[in-house]
Amino acid sequence: QLGISAKKDENFSSWYSQVVTHGEMIEYYDVSGCYILRPWSYAMWEIIKDFFDTEIKKLGVKNAYFPLFVSEKALIKEKDHVEGFAPEVAWVTRSGNSDLEEPIAVRPTSETVMYPIYSKWIRSHRDLPLKLNQWCNVVRWEFKDPTPFIRSREFLWQEGHTAFATKEEADEEVLAILDLYRRVYEDILAVPVIKGIKSEVEKFAGGLYTTTVEAYIPNTGRGIQGATSHCLGQNFAKMFEIYFENDNRERKMVWQNSWGLTTRTIGVMVMVHGDDKGLVLPPRVAPVQVVIIHIPSKDIDTKVLIEACKETAKQLRDAGLRIEEDYRDNYSPGWKFSDWEMKGVPLRVEVGPKDIASKQVKVVRRDNGGKDFIATDNIGASVANILEDIQKSMLEKAREARDACIVKVTSWDEFIAALNNKKMVLAPWCDEKEVEESVKERTKTDQHGAAKTLCMPFDQPELPQGSVCFSSGKPAKKWALWGRSY
Numbered sequence: 001q002l003g004i005s006a007k008k009d010e011n012f013s014s015w016y017s018q019v020v021t022h023g024e025m026i027e028y029y030d031v032s033g034c035y036i037l038r039p040w041s042y043a044m045w046e047i048i049k050d051f052f053d054t055e056i057k058k059l060g061v062k063n064a065y066f067p068l069f070v071s072e073k074a075l076i077k078e079k080d081h082v083e084g085f086a087p088e089v090a091w092v093t094r095s096g097n098s099d100l101e102e103p104i105a106v107r108p109t110s111e112t113v114m115y116p117i118y119s120k121w122i123r124s125h126r127d128l129p130l131k132l133n134q135w136c137n138v139v140r141w142e143f144k145d146p147t148p149f150i151r152s153r154e155f156l157w158q159e160g161h162t163a164f165a166t167k168e169e170a171d172e173e174v175l176a177i178l179d180l181y182r183r184v185y186e187d188i189l190a191v192p193v194i195k196g197i198k199s200e201v202e203k204f205a206g207g208l209y210t211t212t213v214e215a216y217i218p219n220t221g222r223g224i225q226g227a228t229s230h231c232l233g234q235n236f237a238k239m240f241e242i243y244f245e246n247d248n249r250e251r252k253m254v255w256q257n258s259w260g261l262t263t264r265t266i267g268v269m270v271m272v273h274g275d276d277k278g279l280v281l282p283p284r285v286a287p288v289q290v291v292i293i294h295i296p297s298k299d300i301d302t303k304v305l306i307e308a309c310k311e312t313a314k315q316l317r318d319a320g321l322r323i324e325e326d327y328r329d330n331y332s333p334g335w336k337f338s339d340w341e342m343k344g345v346p347l348r349v350e351v352g353p354k355d356i357a358s359k360q361v362k363v364v365r366r367d368n369g370g371k372d373f374i375a376t377d378n379i380g381a382s383v384a385n386i387l388e389d390i391q392k393s394m395l396e397k398a399r400e401a402r403d404a405c406i407v408k409v410t411s412w413d414e415f416i417a418a419l420n421n422k423k424m425v426l427a428p429w430c431d432e433k434e435v436e437e438s439v440k441e442r443t444k445t446d447q448h449g450a451a452k453t454l455c456m457p458f459d460q461p462e463l464p465q466g467s468v469c470f471s472s473g474k475p476a477k478k479w480a481l482w483g484r485s486y
């Protein structure tokens with residue numbers, strides 16, 4: 001395979017497309033906006049899913065599966081949340097040569113599938129809390145430019161849908177799930193995120209409030225929504241008549257949450273960490289963490305060399321690491337090095353005759369190219385330590401790059417300058433809808449989309465008395481993080 005021809009800092013979209021295809025993550029498909037997830041990327045989704053699934057089960061969430069199809073009646077039940085999304089809904093109108101009586105929608109999300117059933121299941125406070133999740137696909141017929149993992153017409157996600165007797169329980173779960181999303185990004189994908197609450201304009205219209213983890217792509221200077229955890233309040237309970245009798249025999253509406261994380265996570269990780277040699281995988285999400293490559297030589301019988309490699313591989317597997325051994329004799333070591341670098345494998349172990357003699361191996365880090373020699377005895381622990389160091393330093397490096405792209409301003413001129421300099425902008429804001437709409441209008445240009453609020457960070461800087469909104473001049477209520485986004 002040839003190397004990647006596009007440079008990350010010169011042609012980001014070509015670079016990204018080449019990295020995900022040469023890295024064997026994606027195969028293109030003849031239905032626009034749809035992609036094939038090859039084993040290399042699907043294994044990453046499985047790692048993310050294993051972590052999140054284990055954690056939500058600790059919170060008492062159970063997995064279930066609801067139908068892919070939604071009746072038109074059910075879908076338009078909550079019209080004001082659907083009307084904004086209506087153009088994205090895909091419909092089944094025919095089977096074989098005959099039209100269906102009623103068109104059936106393909107789920108774009110499952111509130112309207114699940115909540116008529118929740119209404120049937122929930123009668124008494126003893127039926128609460130109800131906490132269900134499903135791992136599935138959803139379809140949204142988007143028209144904005146499709147991008148593998150980042151924006152596709154079908155994607156994989158989990159969607160959690162919970163119901164509680166009290167708002168306090170719902171509020172608490174919203175934040176517990178949001179922290180799990182932070183951990184997916186920071187602890188597994190080594191991508192720093194900012195936790196915050198969405199503005200009234202940006203929140204899920206059907207809900208009470210939306211919390212979010214916001215990531216950032218330095219090369220494009222755009223923010224990207226990482227995952228969202230919504231408190232729906234009692235809005236859906238009202239519409240779908242989801243009531244329970246409390247222990248005073250009073251009829252009450254439930255308080256609900258819904259929360260989702262998608263395969264977009266994988267695309268964000270690729271964009272943040274990849275380089276001009278291809279993928280750079282954080283060890284926690286790498287399907288293969290270490291690849292062992294023998295260096296044939298006339299000074300040693302290749303069988304002996306490979307036996308030594310197998311012994312090292314066994315020790316590394318016994319240390320719980322995901323290992324690949326590449327003894328292919330139809331490729332040179334150099335060819336193999338670039339092949340595994342393309343796939344982003346965090347650590348390469350090279351074994352040659354000299355290494356056998358001195359009971360050592362050569363290790364090469366994918367993230368910074370660092371080379372070292374380590375002893376073969378107790379190699380499991382020492383390689384595990386190197387992988388931990390790679391994980392930590394990738395997050396630190398990404399955090400520094402992200403922090404360097406946040407500019408704190410107080411005036412409109414500073415705001416526009418920072419925005420056009422591809423930064424995210426932290427500015428004091430009056431938190432009024434029409435002001436956000438006007439900023440969108442004033443920042444929309446033909447070559448970029450409008451700037452919008454990404455979130456109001458939970459971690460608010462000091463807001464000095466008398467601070468005014470950078471845009472409206474009205475009294476500022478809080479700091480908002482603004483930016484162009486995906």
Ligand SMILES: O=C1CCCN[C@@H]1CCCn1cnc2ccccc2c1=O
Binds near residue numbers: 108111158230
């Ligand atoms: O984010 C989440 C997390 C998972 C569960 N659903 C919520 C809210 C989904 C918002 N949404 C997003 N796109 C849509 C597209 C078509 C119809 C409806 C919708 C829609 O309701």
